[in-house]
Amino acid sequence: MKLASIILSCTILIQSFNFDISDIQKISNLMEHLDCHFEDGDTIDDFIAIHYSGDENAPKTEHEKHQELPFKHQHLDAHFQLVFIVSANEFFGYYQESFLVNTKFTYKEPSTSLVINKFFQPPRV
Template identity: 35%
Template sequence: MKALLSISLSVLLLLQSVNFGVTDLLRLDGLVQHVELHSESYGDSFFDFLTKHYGSSKKDHLTAHEGHEDLPFKHDAAKATINIFVVGEPQIFEFATPPVLHPQVTFFYTNSYTSQTPHKIFQPPIYV
């Protein structure tokens, strides 16, 4: 059970690191239909399709026909969030310590109960 949980969390982390989301899963059907369109209309192989839509000739092919907005993995890089952690110079804060005041003690407690016989019930055992 632990192995299944750790594998699934690792896969989830991997998919999130490459910006793969649920919307990409829902758009896979559009990807298959668009691959078939290119295969029938232009005679492109799958690798030609990838080059035209995700590779080096993406800008040239963008205006060739419609349906490119339904393809998965088309994320706008400007909308991506990048977390940056910058370590600056440490700042040293010095706090002035207030003077310690010793109040006068006005109450003294005296134990008024004394026992004549010592009770050994709460004493540790004696090892001889």
């Protein structure tokens, strides 16, 4: 049971990253392209900034292998959308105030039993 819950949790985690099967197949392209950047002297931070950040200042180099990199289809996906609800708190109309009539209310026990009354008595000294 514990193994099944771990497998299910990992599956849900992986699916929440929005991976496709094609992304998994493109991991080898990612490794090859990363090696090319390492040979040019780039770091992994530079690689991510160039290919996966939406930074306008990052150097843009068009290369045909850039389209074959995984995880580029929705890396800036809008999972966190903000919703604004605009409502007017102005209520127009005529309201009458209602007053509750103060009535005297006393509690009357619906039924009494001598057995219960004798059982639940305070202790006697």
